[in-house]
Amino acid sequence: PMVLEGVVGAGLDERAGPLLATTILLAPPTIPLGMVSPYAVKLLSSVRSRVGSSAGDVYSLSTAGSIAGTFLTVFVLLPNLDVRTVILAGGASLMAVSALHLSKASKAITAALFLMVFTPAGFVVQSITATGGEVIYVKETLYNSMVVVRQDEIVTMYLNGLPHSAASVNDPYRLVFAYTRFFELGPALNPNASRVLFVGGGGFSGPKYFIKTYPHIQVDVVELDPDVVEAAKKFFMVPETDRLRVFIDDGRMFLQRAEAVYDVVVLDAYAKTYVPFHLMTLEFYELVKKRMSGDGVLVVNLIASLTGDTSEIFWTAYKTVGMVFERLYVFKASEYSSGTVQNLILAACVSSSCSLEDAVERVRDGWLAERVENSLWTVVPSLDEYPLLTDGYAPVERMINPVTGKPYSVELEGYSGSLPTLLYTGSNALSFAAVFIALTVWFLSLLWRNL
Template identity: 40%
Template sequence: MSTTRRFDALRLSRPEIAVFISGVASMGLEILAGRMIAPQFGSSIYTWGTIIGVFLAALSYGYHRGGKQAAERATNGRMARVFLLTAAYVAGLILVGDVLLRATSGFPLPSRVASLPAVTLLFGPPTYLLGYVSPYAAELSTKEGTGEASGHVYMLGTVGSIVGAFATTYLLIPSLGIDQIALTFGALSIATAVAISRPIGRERATVTGFVALLLVASAATGAAGYTVEGEVVHETQTPYQSLRVVDLGDTRTLYLGGQRHSAMDLDEPNRHVFEYTRYFHLPYLYADDPDEIDRVLFIGGGGFTGPKRFVHEYDDVTVDVAEIDPAVISTAKEYFRVEESERLNVHNEGGRQFLRETNRTYDLIVLDAYQKDKVPFELTTREFMSLASSRLDDDGILFANLISAASGPASEFYRAEYRTMSREFPQVYSFPTVGGGVVQNIELIATKNGTRLSEEELLARNDRRDVGIDLAAEIRTYAEAPRTDDVPVLRDDRAPVDSLLDPIVGQRYVVQESSGTESTADGSDTSESIADRERERERWTDPAIGRDLSVRAAPEPAAATTPRGPDARVPEPDRPTVPSSMP
């Protein structure tokens, strides 16, 4: 008898089931919102603050409206209607979500709140509807007293939210795509509607069937208005980001978080497709003896362009790669011809954790873990720079690949990082790959050697040394130190990276390809020639400090200079040499 009573006490009533599932669905949709919004608006603290705020506001309004109506209208049937309406909205979310995202991204709003319209339109209504469930369930509760009924409902809803948070984070996102996850929550809502309103009449069955058909049709159709240039050969949601591999012609491109990250020529796997990866070789000109660089660490793997090229080009080099996302590692091995060996070791760890735990030292550390609007702040601070310095040999070099502007409001992150690195390294060098105020790759090189090398000395070393690639064009992007007195030194206890990146949101990220064309990070052509960009570079002056920061147009290389390596380029006569900027 006591066992039966205990079992009955654990059995949930229909209103209690509704509250629990509403908690699962609302929290699951909140986490899903971050993944849907990120490719268009980034995943900064401002984006997440907007998501959390909209969900709380929608739930609060739903609680308020549901509470006012509960005494007269609360029934299991009405709660079932709430779940069916939620499922129908989720179907629309799958079908036109991308269209709404693109449409709202053009609203003239400050970048910090740019995601507000999209989050409100996409997730406000279903969250508002789910807010009705708790007050309805409290009204229908068999618990004695308002306090006991309310407390029981709050407890069930919170437990449901906990389940939704863990299930979405640890099960759904690593296993399913965004549309499939949305379909899961839509199907869960329909199942809950059926469970709490059975037996259902013909009219309710018809409505339920229609919503189920709408949900399945939207998932089968896919996002309206969303096209990908090229063939998608692999796509997944990782615990850290969305991941896609696209083939277009002879080029295979890795997209992380909706932005192009790495590319490989399928016919010439060791060719630099994005020009900026050519800059990875510049440290060989800064070393007193390039042959002494034999231990290299890459923080951030992506398509492993740099690590693969180093192993291919330099016979005595051993490369370690610290990549936090296991899906990126498996994708690189399957689709980008990455093979571990005695000379190429891959570690599934975050960069800072790896440096903290390893007892190895390196001649060169390449920091390639920054994205346009997603920068791990723990890899930007003075404490991190100090840790990196401690893992470098006495003449070691730190190379950092940033995405920022070289001048103007969008340059704040670049200038703050330059200032931070300067606190730990005697010399820091800057190489903006495009120049001017556009968002681009900017390469920073920090050395422990206190003697500063000039552009002329680097050009001379480039002529004397064979490092497997002619870097004359890259050297000519050498820039003077930027102004840094108006930006902070980044520290673990205060690293306002999101604020510094805020001016970048919504701006195009210009990527140069080795074919001589420029495109944005999403793959679209900018319709501007490199010659046009070079003219802009020559005009670039920072008015705040009255100093020319342009990439100076250096004379053509001497006739004796011989291009080297598979990526060597011979400047055309009577045309300005154009600096490259991405592989």
């Protein structure tokens, strides 16, 4: 928390800020760890002629350990433990191993420092509260830091600190976020739609609305994070029906294996701070089109702006989608200015015959029918300056950086209040930082004396 506040307060840009924070947090442990292998080679090389073989032995073990550590972390530790526990357990293991051959006095000091850091009295206990709301669920999943908050009748799911989905406990099928209402453009542009695919489930706002509003439609939802699905079923009143099927899978892998043909595909898997590049490339959109009917409609929700330095990722996506689909429509899902980071909706038709004018007459949501005309954005910049995203070239991380650093607000519809703000607090952050610095200095002094 101290590092985060300091870096944010320094006013650095989106590249220098993370670099500085990473250096402050990781340099102290990384530098001593980098000294281990050369020091081990020195200890093993009592005879000059054995320097080469000793170095080979040490670095081969180091390489094997790196490979084992990578697989252990990805397949065992992270799926079963939260990130904080993994980091602390790794630190504890390093301290324990390094203390094996110390003197009795040094071992006593090590044990004391160990207890100070890893017992509740010295551990950074992070609590999460919400202004104006009650935190009812917290979970560190394999892919997200998830928090569910209830305020009055509204239940909101936050992923990685940002609002992702919301529902009303009084009317579970009502669409709370304004941008989710634009999903209905799919069946409106394709009146014969009978099968819909959502890539990204979240709180299932769109799927629930489709299930209720269109009794003839079958809805499939692909969600990567099983814990998000579990939370949605527990807190967001997802109906149990044969017309709603849920698949725990990556969206692209699912489409690669799918045999079904979809009339509408809704891409709602993009966040403000992270965009999966493999769901934004030319090859991906070609795959989507391959799984769609001749009158199919693609609806994409992206968080960006229409003008300014935070618009690049949207117009790059627009250019890429336009290489595959015949007709494109752009909508501002809120009443904010064009330079504000907000939810932007891109509707793309497989056929050039789809008509927005006819679609407005078919929309069953009166709010959306009135909003479509004013939300339609027709000013398209020159696309020559934007790259075409492919599997071989997709610099979406660079494009998302300006968006990450800007404020983002999601517009609510039919609810007079505002969403709660999450507050993260640590009770012993200062003492932990002090002990961490002391540990680093002490370890370096021990290492220096033994060289």
